[in-house]
Amino acid sequence: xxxxxxxxxxxxxxxxxxxxxxxxxxxxxxxxxxxxxxxxxxxxxxxxxxxxxxxxxxxxxxxxxxxxxxxxxxxxxxxxxxxxxxxxxxxxxxxxxxxxxxxxxxxxxxxxxxxxxxxxxxxxxxxxxxxxxxxxxxxxxxxxxxxxxxxxxxxxxxxxxxxxxxxxxxxxxxxxxxxxxxxxxxxxxxxxxxxxxxxxxxxxxxxxxxxxxxxxxxxxxxxxxxx
Numbered sequence: 001x002x003x004x005x006x007x008x009x010x011x012x013x014x015x016x017x018x019x020x021x022x023x024x025x026x027x028x029x030x031x032x033x034x035x036x037x038x039x040x041x042x043x044x045x046x047x048x049x050x051x052x053x054x055x056x057x058x059x060x061x062x063x064x065x066x067x068x069x070x071x072x073x074x075x076x077x078x079x080x081x082x083x084x085x086x087x088x089x090x091x092x093x094x095x096x097x098x099x100x101x102x103x104x105x106x107x108x109x110x111x112x113x114x115x116x117x118x119x120x121x122x123x124x125x126x127x128x129x130x131x132x133x134x135x136x137x138x139x140x141x142x143x144x145x146x147x148x149x150x151x152x153x154x155x156x157x158x159x160x161x162x163x164x165x166x167x168x169x170x171x172x173x174x175x176x177x178x179x180x181x182x183x184x185x186x187x188x189x190x191x192x193x194x195x196x197x198x199x200x201x202x203x204x205x206x207x208x209x210x211x212x213x214x215x216x217x218x219x220x221x222x223x224x225x226x227x
Contacts, residue, residue, distance in 0.1 A: 015049045020057035022047070027066045027077055028167050034079035038067060064163045080164055082217060088161050089213035093206050095158060096142060099149035100189060100205035101198040107148050115144055115190050122183055131179055138179075141186045145193070145205070168216045178215050185211065 023043075026032040038058055040051045047054070058075045061067035068078045122137035146155055185208040192201035 015047075016053040016056045019043070019047050019049060019053050020060055023057055023061060024064070024066065024163075027061070028163070030167065032077050034077055036077040037073075038075040038077065065160065066163050066167075078164075080167065082220065084164075085168065085213065085217060085220070088165060089209060089216075092158060092161060092165075093209040093213075095154045096146070096209055097202040097206040099146050099151065099154055100193065101202035102149040102151070103145045104193045104196050104198040104201040106150070107193055107196075111144060111148055112194055115141060115193070118144070119183070119186055119190055122186070126179060126183060134179060134183065138183055138186050141189065145189075165216075168220055175215055175219055182208070182212065 023032070023038070032038075038061075040054045040058070043054045044051045058067060058069075062069055062075070066078055067075050069075050118137055118140050122134045125131075125137060126134035142158075146158060185204070189201060189204045189208060192204050
């Protein structure tokens with residue numbers, strides 16, 4: 001009986017994971033736009049599961065900042081306004097700029113080698129036409145810099161923004177030349193950090209984050225999401 005109970009639990013966790021990851025991907029990639037209702041009964045039929053994994057998936061999406069729950073209205077995909085994006089990127093520019101400055105003063109050779117390897121792979125993926133993989137690899141520069149800077153408060157704040165911002169990177173990445181420019185800016189940040197020039201690293205990181213914000217705002221305002 002104990003083994004059977006554990007098997008049922010594992011199966012339930014598997015169902016939850018599939019539903020959660022699928023819904024998250026659809027929200028991030030824009031297939032479920034802002035204010036789309038997430039109706040438990042409808043989703044349970046669609047995914048052929050009980051309402052329990054649906055309810056659990058929605059709860060996690062609320063924690064991720066991707067879904068909001070309203071009394072009498074239920075769960076809706078969270079709307080992020082242009083004002084929200086501008087405020088998020090203002091904070092992100094300041095925090096990631098400071099982190100780049102700190103990272104330049106404390107980074108070791110092992111992390112420098114990791115950054116270089118990651119950016120080289122990002123370029124290779126882009127040359128092969130794998131835009132999403134190139135974007136993910138390029139984004140690791142930000143994660144490594146934040147990790148090297150070692151400020152847990154900054155890490156927590158930036159992490160809270162990650163899911164919300166990611167929804168709109170899929171728009172901006174379809175602007176011709178944006179990903180190529182982003183990868184080039186990553187190399188410029190890397191070179192400043194490698195040279196242990198904190199002031200230059202901060203200036204280049206701030207410029208890069210502002211450029212990303214401007215691209216996302218342009219893409220969102222013009223509804224750019226397909227090549």
